[in-house]
Amino acid sequence: MTIAIFGAGAVGCYFGALLARAGEDVVLIGRQTLVDAMSFRGLQLEKDGRIEHVTVRASTDPAAIAGADLVLVCVKSPDTQAAAQAMKPHLSADATVLSLQNGIGNADLLSAELNRPVIPAVVYVAVGMAGPGHVQHKGRGELVLGEGPGADAAATRLNAAQIPTEVSAQAETALWTKLTLNCAVNAISALTRRPYGVIARRPEAEATFAALVAECRAVAQASGVTLPEDMLDQVIGITRSMSGQLSSTAQDVIAGKPTEIAMLNGEIARRGAALGIDAPLNRALAMMVGLIEPRRDAT
Ligand SMILES: NC(=O)C1=CN([C@@H]2O[C@H](COP(=O)(O)OP(=O)(O)OC[C@H]3O[C@@H](n4cnc5c(N)ncnc54)[C@H](OP(=O)(O)O)[C@@H]3O)[C@@H](O)[C@H]2O)C=CC1
Ligand SMILES: CC(C)(CO)C(=O)C(=O)O
Known part of the structure; x- marks a missing residue:
């Protein structure tokens, strides 16, 4: 089953790279510059002092989320509403949607726009883009998920990809x-x-x-x-x-x-x-x- 990352910036590329490296079928939805850079050398993951090339699919087309059973929304907060509108026509009925965003209102906003539960994820990581398609990890990398349908299954897949994840009643x-x-x-x-x-x-x-x-x-x-x-x-x-x-x-x-x-x-x-x-x-x-x-x- 596919994991779609909507908003392939620093956070999306980092978690997408770890998931793909663990054998998950991952598709990144991002900007043209990212897709162009990745068509040459895949995604570059800089972590623990070395650069690894990870093979991941990338697209600018929101329709690429079709068929994904897990969607990680990683856009910045001002882009949340537009992202929801772009995703909505392509989202599988049974997909679990996680919001990997700072702030306290994004999951609720996504949930209202998408008309389904959206699970908030608290993101403890320090990452940045060193260039198009080149994500740099500088520290940590844990997630705390709220409870909800699909949260436990999502946490199991994330943990299996070496992303320390817990589901918390105190989200x-x-x-x-x-x-x-x-x-x-x-x-x-x-x-x-x-x-x-x-x-x-x-x-x-x-x-x-x-x-x-x-x-x-x-x-x-x-x-x-x-x-x-x-x-x-x-x-x-x-x-x-x-x-x-x-x-x-x-x-x-x-x-x-x-x-x-x-x-x-x-x-x-x-x-x-x-x-x-x-x-x-x-x-x-x-x-x-x-x-x-x-x-x-x-x-
Ligand atoms: N960076 C970090 O270390 C941390 C970040 N966070 C949080 O995680 C979230 C994501 O942050 P971060 O990854 O740094 O942000 P980025 O700006 O690096 O990534 C978001 C990406 O999504 C792209 N995007 C936005 N809308 C669309 C769209 N409709 N279609 C395709 N691509 C789109 C943006 O492109 P463009 O820029 O061209 O609009 C950008 O490349 C934020 O809420 C942030 O606060 C939390 C913990 C740590
Ligand atoms: C975790 C922290 C503070 C890392 O810089 C962050 O959330 C951010 O930069 O927005």
Whole structure:
């Protein structure tokens, strides 16, 4: 059976490469530049100090997901709705759909557009594209899946491909925890273009992370989610386990692409405002990243 990856960027190419390497039939749906690069030398997976060429099918055509029994959606959040609309006519009735995306609303958005359950996956990995068809792994690589139809079977296949995956009844808390990690580090990395290890060495870093976490905790609590007590330690842990990594937001800024900031710090600021909780640091970071990203309505 086929596994389709919709949105073959850093995350999609990385997990697609591991699945294909484990013998799964994988098809990547991505842009023409990726398909062109892969027609010459397959997918290049740079991991653990070596580059491996992995043979995977790639297409720009959403119809390539037809017949897939597992679909991993790996587009950035602003592209979620368009991706759902492109996939919908081709999706098998019994396919399991996973959202491998940051933020807390993507699985629900996909589910509403596709009219079927979509399982959120919390993604703990540091990857980037070194060039078209060349994915670079810089750290970690685990997934936490929410519960739902097909989740256990998907986890079994992912684990078999050396992708450490667990299914958790606490997926909502895990998504909020990941959102908080992203709110603490992504925008700062994007605005400064510095990797986490460099940021964490600043004397002001820990207090800044703590203040961002406190805002996220208050908004999460008012939304019915209790963040883990060791949230700040988890942020510091990310800066150590992924010290050389630039956030995905930083990678977007550098590539001149729109970012997911509205679904990260922007989400906390917006939800906080709706709940009567002020989140000035998250609001300021969302505004600053918003000002440097390309927008159609920029003046
Ligand atoms: N990179 C990382 O280390 C991590 C990323 N994440 C999250 O994972 C998700 C994916 O991130 P990442 O892989 O970095 O993002 P990328 O931008 O590298 O990958 C997304 C890819 O999908 C493509 N795409 C978008 N829409 C379509 C479409 N309709 N048809 C075909 N291709 C499409 C994009 O092309 P184009 O750019 O041309 O639009 C891009 O190549 C995000 O939510 C991110 O926050 C989570 C943990 C770590
Ligand atoms: C895990 C982390 C923080 C890795 O950089 C990420 O989710 C991102 O960059 O968006």
